[in-house]
Amino acid sequence: MSTHIEATPAVKTVPPPAVSLGGHVRGYLARVRGGDIGSLPAVLGLLVLCVVFSIVRPTFFSPGNFANLFSQGAAVTLIAMGLVFVLLVGEIDLSAGFTSGVCASVLAILLATYGFPWYIAVAAAVLAGTVIGAVLGFLVAKVGIPSFVVTLAAFLAFQGVVLLLLKEGTNITVSDSVVVAISNRNLPPVLGWVLAAVAVAAYAAVQLNRFRRRTGRGLATDPLVVVLIRIGALAVALGAAVYVLNVERSLNTLIASLKGVPVIVPIIAGLLILWTFVLDKTPYGRHLYATGGNHEAARRAGINVDRIRISAFVLCSTMAAVGGIVAASRDHSVDPNTGGSNVLLYAVGAAVIGGTSLFGGKGRARDAVLGGAVVAVIINGMGLMGYSSGIKYVVTGCVLLLAAGVDALSRRRAAATGNR
Amino acid sequence: MSTSPSPLLELSRINKSFGPVQVLRDVDFTVTAGEVTALVGDNGAGKSTLVKCVSGIYSIDSGIVFYDGEPISINGPRDAADRGIEVVYQDLALCDNLDVVQNMFLGRERRTGLVLDEATMEELAAETLAGLSVRTVKSLRQPVSSLSGGQRQTVAIAKAVLWNSNVVILDEPTAALGVAQTGQVLELARRMADNGLAVVLISHNMNDVFAVADRVAALYLGRMAAQVPITEVTHAQVVELITAGRSGDLGLPAAGSGDDYGLNGARG
């Protein structure tokens, strides 16, 4: 009775058209022209910014400053990584900045006031983020308040919560050595090389295995050259980064030696890999994209759309908590400004600059890293050039607007070329 | 048809209102395996609503759904899918940002452990499309947004067929298609029925209906005017059933018999 319409094997065994390197490049260019620009603007922007700043301020290109970029951009990048999930399902979280502030306050109070060990304080801070996300998500998905309003209210309320937690604005010092290490210590140079080698080997293994499996089953793949070029590019990029970071950057090595990959780098890399895996390889990730692309279609496919939306807020606020911990570590302290002022805008900007769409359904974890790098470079470079905060805000605002404009225009272009 | 097999899906006295507007009124409807049942009716007659009641998108206010003779309750899309009831919606319900394979398996992804089994899904999708003799979709990995209307319709139908379905309901599948693509989709519907599926074809194109249907059911302002074998009616009779709810002995009792069903969205 239950009838699978039987396959005609003759049709199935037609081998997929072999794609040449040239064909692959042409396909990519066609997609870009069709409005599917992905992270191209972020990569180009990053290159242009780095070249310009290096010419105008040669110190920009020093190993010391390169290492600085990581600790400057880390918190924003981590918050942006969480925002990608919320943006993916077509929502927004304006409170992510102050969520990180609340969680950082929890961390600082547990460490400094109550003397808990670092792992309990960190766990409590992360948990606080998770709970906040669950509440926000519930209000959006179940009660039905637009996320813009829910998180705008939370933005205001959390600002107050931070003040209350910090007793009207005292500054709490964070001195726990493990927490401080997160943003301030470096890996031993050898460990940096080992991690880079492991990362490249693992990437190569995954990519080649996938290529072998798919060609073995007669499925279309990217050409082997492209796979090898990707692996090579990663090896070169990681190798260069580790090499530069392992250069001595202390001005006076008699006082202290300063070299190695900052501890925060493998933390960000680990989370990047985790969330990329979740988004690309798991049914849950697929359902996030589906919910953002067409929530009615997702619902009809039997996906629990409410649960997906709540989970996006949970992940976002949890990542904001991680960002707050990193910020507290970097500043050695928590004050009412932690996670405040422009943190949220930088984070949303980072996600959007990296290629995540404000319209939902399009975004990747790596967008946060790319966009976070752009934001960090702008702040850092303009700082080196001695611009005032006023000008920095104006420029960052303009860059965010530019990124959102590119997002909107590429969407229109895609709609026009039937590539929506 | 001559053996009059027992119906696979039978709806009995289904009622459905949206607020004050009663869209379905005591609707009876039967669907038989191996047949194409055409469901016809004017715009707003309630065809799509009836389908959504069967597929669990809407809950019914009253009435019974029998499946294979057993009364069943359908509380969500999963319940219908579990019974092998698949719907290709008028608005297709595809995710533009996902590719063909991802759409076909949406909500029912194959996995190995935690991880999506992309290769198997891609193979099964290719098999299904091949089984439907679909040659129009070039790459299974292109986003659905880049497909033409006919290709999207094909993907949506293939998605419904993929699941060992027993009942496939097509809601106006040819409304947005050109002549050639319409022919392909109708052929597809016929082939599915010949393979033993119960196919429901919603349409208000008489040519489509008479080309493939075994049986025709006409909805008129939310009420089932008649459900008859296609061989027993003419074009003109079906058109009358659609526009007036009755044709000769067929259809709803003549108006003026006391109750004026003025509510069905046609008030005023």
Ligand SMILES: Nc1ncnc2c1ncn2[C@@H]1O[C@H](COP(=O)(O)OP(=O)(O)O)[C@@H](O)[C@H]1O
């Ligand atoms: N979700 C809804 N809420 C309120 N009214 C609805 C809804 N869906 C359909 N209707 C109404 O129900 C009637 C039947 O609609 P529909 O089932 O889409 O008709 P058809 O598919 O036969 O053209 C129309 O009058 C329509 O306005």
Ligand SMILES: [Mg+2]
């Ligand atoms: Mg309809």
